[in-house]
Amino acid sequence: MKFINPKTDYAFKKIFSSDDSQDILISFLNAIVYQGQPVIASLEIIDPYAPGRISALKNTYFDVKAKLNNGQNVLIEMQAFNVPAFTKRIAYNTAKAYANQLKIGEEYLEVRPLISLAVMDFTLFEVSQTVISQFIFKEKHQLFDYPEYPFELVFVELPKFKKTLEELESITDKWLYFLRKAPDLEIVPQKMAIVPEIDKAFAIANRINLSVEELEDLEKREQFVREQKGSIEFSREEGREEGREEGREEGRAEGIQTGQLTLVQRLLRRRFGEITDEILNRLEQLSSDDLMALGDAIFDFSSLADLVAWLETK
Template identity: 30%
Template sequence: MIKDRYINPLTDFGFKKLFGEAANKELLIHFLNQLLPEKHQVEDLEYLPSERLPSSFLDRKVIFDIYCTSSRGEQFVIELQRSKQNHFIDRSIFYSTFPIQEQSERGDWNFKLWPIYTICILDFKINQPNPHNRVIRYVQLKDQDKELFFKDLTYIYIELPNFTKTLDELEDLQDKWLYLFRYLAKLEDRPAALQERIFTRLFRAAEIASYSTEERQNYEVSLKKHRDIKNAIDTALEEGLEKGRAEGLEEGLKKGEERGLEKGELKAKKAMAKQMQAANLPLEQIAKITGCSLEQIKNWLKD
């Protein structure tokens, strides 16, 4: 039984319900415009099919969370990732190659590309130095003198754990969106600090009581998966690190600790995979969350 008043936007169902439906595209447009430069502000957008088929049977199929294009031609790949993944940055760059390839034209073509944005909303901190604990990081191609080399390929990483502002500390609309991503599901009423018209629409779209029976059931399934994944990861990491440290101490101080932690991390991933399988998660999703290959996951679960 769902006790919350508002949906959790960090679940698959919640994210796509609020931002992936044509009826709510105003919410997505407003959110994007808080991230984009003035020259790329979105006036209207069109959702594109999220499943990108491979060009040959040897290539890998991908499914984006949200894929859309603005009325002027800018393209957006928007990904929500709740659990930490070792090679997530590699994955985000791989994903950006699909809209690049899809811009090719038959016949004579001068290779001019429309701007592409890969936007990643992360409920964890990525494995990259972040001395200023930035919540939002903009990444573009630069040369050895740190001069912008190519302006139309941009990666935006939003690390939600770094956002710690309270309601009283929110300074602008960007802050308010980040606050809602983190705390919407915990709110019982709409705060006075969030009275803008766009948030009237958001709170209306997020109210679980207004959903059909089928939508509430789908949300419950998504919420359960969200909690099961989090619990599985927390438990597996805790157990894995404990075993790793124990083995590391047996093998020696510095060298042993490094090897032990390595083994512990592997055991953590195995335990995580088994717990997620028990929660009936598809093997493809388990591989995506752990950052391991599908073949490796199958071998572990077979054992």
């Protein structure tokens, strides 16, 4: 058997938000957010995964959305590589989703708490070796909770999870191991298979169960992730050098964005040949987030007219 890599957003959405993934997502969220306690009894997956929609995966930056049995919303993002202002983006989009719960004329009592979960294939918090970090509203000095507990930010740093198969103990350990090691396995380990939801996740992740269309979309996404990672790392090194020379943080962010622009230009030339100066100039005006979104969308463009139409929305 060969399993798809859940550390790509396309595969993550396939596994955790398919029509039959409710029990998988419940087990995963209870393990990651509630330390294995059965706090979540049921949920509704919003905008479930459907084949042929790869271009829509990053429209809102969240790969999986669900509403819990208590009315609370959960937003989950799988992020394969670090990008400039990532933590600001998470906080901004979470706050926006929290605020957007109310329709015109509704009372504040209708607002429900929200959980934003970011699963990352990179290290974000160098000051800690903890795999799962949870941030909530507390009083700054006495550390008591804010009364309404509006939203919680949960970060999972997969590179920090070092346990081997033999060392797995909790349900949390097993889900983290699944995320890190699934594509390296050829069989479902018995220690994992005894958890029905994880066994089912492996079944969904089995490449043999994917359609030709799904495999093609997955390969496109994996190719983009590989190239984006390489481009960002190269640009990060250039940015560090620029930052050292100029003594400012902006040098690093600018280096990363330059690498993203170079990657997008290369992908477009590979797909459509030479690009006009007008289009190149418009690409240079895009933000880092827009460049990442365009990198996703390129694989669905059939002509340069599709690219121009996409740019008109920015």
